[in-house]
Amino acid sequence: MYERKIPLTIDCGLHLTREILSGKWKPALLNAISMNIKRPSEILRILPDATRRVLNVQLKELEEHGIIEKKTYPQLPPKVEYSLTDIGWSLMPVINAMNIWGDENRDFLEKVIKQDPKIREVSKSPCEFIQLNAAEGK
Amino acid sequence: MYERKIPLTIDCGLHLTREILSGKWKPALLNAISMNIKRPSEILRILPDATRRVLNVQLKELEEHGIIEKKTYPQLPPKVEYSLTDIGWSLMPVINAMNIWGDENRDFLEKVIKQDPKIREVSKSPCEFIQLNAAEGK
DNA sequence: CAGAATCCACCAGGATACTG
DNA sequence: CAGTATCCTGGTGGATTCTG
Numbered sequence A, B: 001m002y003e004r005k006i007p008l009t010i011d012c013g014l015h016l017t018r019e020i021l022s023g024k025w026k027p028a029l030l031n032a033i034s035m036n037i038k039r040p041s042e043i044l045r046i047l048p049d050a051t052r053r054v055l056n057v058q059l060k061e062l063e064e065h066g067i068i069e070k071k072t073y074p075q076l077p078p079k080v081e082y083s084l085t086d087i088g089w090s091l092m093p094v095i096n097a098m099n100i101w102g103d104e105n106r107d108f109l110e111k112v113i114k115q116d117p118k119i120r121e122v123s124k125s126p127c128e129f130i131q132l133n134a135a136e137g138k
Numbered sequence C: 001c002a003g004a005a006t007c008c009a010c011c012a013g014g015a016t017a018c019t020g
Numbered sequence D: 001c002a003g004t005a006t007c008c009t010g011g012t013g014g015a016t017t018c019t020g
Helices: A012-019 A026-034 A040-046 A052-064 A088-105 A105-113 A133-136 B010-022 B026-034 B040-045 B051-066 B086-106 B105-115 B132-137
Strands: A070-073 A079-084 B066-074 B079-084
Touching: A012 A026, A012 B086, A012 B105, A026 A040, A026 A052, A026 A070, A026 A079, A026 A088, A026 B010, A026 B132, A040 A052, A040 A079, A040 B086, A052 A070, A088 A105, A088 B010, A088 B086, A133 B040, B010 B026, B026 B040, B026 B051, B026 B066, B026 B079, B026 B086, B026 B105, B040 B051, B040 B079, B051 B066, B079 B086, B086 B105
Parallel strands: none
Antiparallel strands: A070 A079, B066 B079
16 A cells, blocks of 8 residues: 655645635735724725725625624724634734745845736835824824 | 834735735645656646646746746756745745645635635545655656 | 725636647 | 647726715
């Protein structure tokens, strides 16, 4: 009988994870929610390049996939808060790893990505767009 | 003056990393290459759901992004080998984290993904499709 | 403030066939 | 064995508008 010398799953887990994270804003959404930026309006402020609709769509997918939970407060004006589920939290190390790797190699990555013919503007808004404290603390 | 209490980059690194990994097969490709499955024909065998063309496209992107290197042996029949660059290797912890997370939560993930209306067949080929050793050792 | 409904453009990625 | 050229479609995600 054969003894497998290579682990069974060469990309199975990988595909599942990709499936969950597939969506332009999903990693960023999870990152935001994990940092307690959990109201739609706050999220929109932090991700100015995303539209309300797309955010709603992707948040709903994350919710349906059991990664986040949505709490709606039946009041006026409406209030909604998202939070990570246990599974969602367990995903954060992955998100963080992505974040860190991207930061560590930013110079290199921005260069190679920009030289890419398909001019993917790395994002109109610079990285320093966040003044959460300024905006909220006020 | 304001003192930032939240790190500058809420998703900048995240976006860069996403950009690099965006492509249905890229994580799997990196995973394969890191495991020394570096010839196109081998890769095709391991990822039977991908087509030659798409694989070529994504491999080329990874190459242009400086994540992998391609070595062509000018002989007949042609021989090509891919390998990870230093940057590519530094990405592996991220890939591995994705892989592990997906594996650890496979049951849950398969369930929620399958219940998804957009019937994404998680993949026609089961996870056990690999008999590398059997095929090669022969 | 939150979000659903439309409409639509674009591109990723699959199928097929051909060349070296 | 490796790679390219065409063609095509379906899904992602953007813009806009309208409700509670």
